[in-house]
Amino acid sequence: MPVNNQPPPPTTEEPQVIKLDVDFDGTVYWNGEVIPNRQDMEFRMQNAAQQADPPEVHLRPNKLVEYKHVAAVLASAQRLGLNKIAMIGNEQFAD
Template sequence: MSVGAGGGEEGAVNPEMNTTPLIDVMLVLLVMLIITIPVQTHAVKLDMPAGVPPPQENTVEPEVVTIEVDFDGTVIWNGQALSSTAELEQQIMNAAAKSPQPEVHLWANKLVKYKSVATVLASAQRLGLTKIGMIGGEQFMD
């Protein structure tokens, strides 16, 4: 009487490959690769000048122009309300023609529609103003 699986020879070779040693070797190689790779540093190397910079001879403070856009879309140029977009564009052209150009500080009310602020910014860019900064962002920190 024979005990075991039937239908084959007792000494038959299993045709499947044993992959356990192959996986072990691959894991060892992976660990060795990770250990030997140098740590990547994400830094930008700059050659900075040494010493004290030379003093600037022309230290003229730039003129500052304040443009406010009120909650209803009214544009205020240095404290004076402008009645139309044409008047705003004339003021911008005058400021852009100055040398050096004045710094423009744009303050927008928290309740103003985006379209009103975008109109002022687009006009300033189109007419050549380059020094524009948004101020008053602390009102949006609620």
């Protein structure tokens, strides 16, 4: 069998990204839009996870939010199949 030692060609498409912000009071924003309840958030996550190439999730918690709100968003995303998750904005916690 021939062996291909060439790296795969670089993709020119940027990955789709869902930006989730969790505000100080636990309010979740999906790409800047307020999510009214957990059911709506999970419905959106389930639809996103069913795409041929599921999007990345960039999660940015507010510095003052209780961790339980962030953990609930993380748990829902993972349970529903969104496994490419990045925490962003961590520099705000450096102080």
